Amino acid sequence: MNVARETVNLRRLSELLGLSQTTVSRALNGFPEVNEVTRARVVAAAQRLNYRPSASAASLATGKACAIGHVVPLTEHMMINPHFSDFLAGAGEIYAQFGYEMLLRVVAQVDEADVYRDFASRGRVDGVVVHGPLTNDPRLPLLKSLGLPFVVHGRCDEEAKDYSWIDVNNRRAFYRATGFLADLGHRRIALINGLETMNFADRRRQGYEAVVAERGLDADPALVFSEDMVEPYGYRAAGELLSGPQPPTAILVSSVLPAMGVVRAMAEHGLRPGRDVSVIAFDDSLSFLQASGEGKTGEVPFFTAMRSSIRQAGRRAAEMLLEQIVAPNGAPRRELWEAELVIGQTTGPCPADRRTPVPADEGRG
């Protein structure tokens, strides 16, 4: 019935044991110079009294925060999005495993730099993960000048040599997917892309455009959209495309989320995915949506998709960051993952009656 008992601290514990604080601390932290018999006594007592070292005291003494910061930029009508949260789930698993804390800051995008300054000068975190990198992102020089270790989820530039990052080969994924559609006879392919201020969206477009150019597909600016990857966006963009004068026969979508909007719009137009219009989505293996292949083996996934688990990326990013914090002098760690191309039910040959004629001068090589 010892309700709200004082939390026992190191001093009390050592008094109870008749040992010095030094010895107790060392016993618990696994130092070799303490007798195993003593250590066992200490550990048992700590367990029994539910002693755990105060986080702030420990971090004041060691200078380590044992925490990683993540900034959730709060744009006007968007907040924490599901891609983001799946990434966090993965990263969080790793942190928990290694005794690190995960700090989340939800702030207006403008204030992000200030958060990093706060993190650094108050010693709140030992490192951060940078989300949604822009081309030539100002955050990188800032973090470097603050001396705060970081890993970028994505890349900020073509070189990408002097910092750690983990990324999917977005250009190749969209290159392959577009090529696959072209192989199926599609010549008028739309791209419902993410926000192109984000570097990854830029790369995806490059992959798409490379195939359009190489194969002489319809290069119509009206076929390309760029916005935040949410369901209503896909719905609206697909609506425009399908109501337009020359609807595409295939659509590439930057995430499963807008892809669901696309399918919804198609249903309203009486079109069936895979037969009337083909759809390929980039699938981050979001845990709460269709098409994340884990488990359900045997089932043909709904979406044909470029697939790469964003949660797995979160895990890996966390690992890379922790490695870097433990051994700060190593070279930057870089990892480029290839997305799988998984065939589902939303792609098929271009319907014969909707083939656009191949321009004469582009028919070959």
Added chain:
Amino acid sequence: MNVARETVNLRRLSELLGLSQTTVSRALNGFPEVNEVTRARVVAAAQRLNYRPSASAASLATGKACAIGHVVPLTEHMMINPHFSDFLAGAGEIYAQFGYEMLLRVVAQVDEADVYRDFASRGRVDGVVVHGPLTNDPRLPLLKSLGLPFVVHGRCDEEAKDYSWIDVNNRRAFYRATGFLADLGHRRIALINGLETMNFADRRRQGYEAVVAERGLDADPALVFSEDMVEPYGYRAAGELLSGPQPPTAILVSSVLPAMGVVRAMAEHGLRPGRDVSVIAFDDSLSFLQASGEGKTGEVPFFTAMRSSIRQAGRRAAEMLLEQIVAPNGAPRRELWEAELVIGQTTGPCPADRRTPVPADEGRG
């Protein structure tokens, strides 16, 4: 060019100013007994040198962590789900506003109790938010015995008097929605519910069942499902329902996520929502999905829905928790919100050819 300059601490700052640490500290923390001229000098210097008090030192000295903990239970095939993350986004806004940190722990559900013990004994947080309350949830007595302030998102029991919570009137929402469908002539209504170990799902079912009983609707256990609220679940459940011998004419769905799966299954069966089968979803106003009414005024939402913003709930829960931390002796704070019933495009009168006959003895009250 002062790269990686030592972070300036209170002692250095006070030396530079020719003042004692006491005065500098008080100046920065707004104590009245310091000369305004001095305070201005101090503030200016702090600003210029980018001084901010070390978080761990401050929290060691004050005994306050200035942090709130959230535990993300990691069940077998589910992780951080979008409902959860939208709630976090809301809570995080408030924390940031009041200078609190948000700690996220991603752990196996079994270990949740241990996390709370860790939080408490290491003084990591000043309070926690309890997510996904079960009926008679063991976390509440634990948190009480640990003396850790908390707010529950939802309720754990019928009384719900001796702890703080914020909840939606789930029973009434589902009571109203079911009644609305009955008014439209539907007599065979399915319920695709959340996991009924969760207290909220239980309440939703009660609301549904009350109408079924009162109005003498088909009370077929095959019409009720209970699982984690993800898209594929809705797809699968609706598939079963629609392929069965007596498909329902209306479906209640516990979240927009499975509701999208329901719509997908309907499309495959060649059924149009609102005409062939009515669908009402509980809409948490998830920021990345259709049907969150903010902004897009004038548009008729897709789903007919019971709507209550989970992000707003996150904001409010955070506020309640902070109030409670500041003034620990007040009575528990409780708040029950009513969901709106919003008419969209997915409901309509029961098709004439599919009306089930009203049993003779239940035709009237």
Added chain:
DNA sequence: GAAATTATCCAAAGCGCTTTGATTGCGGAT
């Protein structure tokens, strides 16, 4: 048997802040 290790343990300093309990001037009341 003296000196040098080795195995254990400890006292005390320090991490950077907040806060308690003085201390110093100084103008106004006595």
Added chain:
DNA sequence: ATCCGCAATCAAAGCGCTTTGGATAATTTC
């Protein structure tokens, strides 16, 4: 002049931990 009160400042004591630099006793080494 003397005392009081007020405004402004400060020295020093923690907060609870880690870690440095010894101690002390037991064990080897020569």
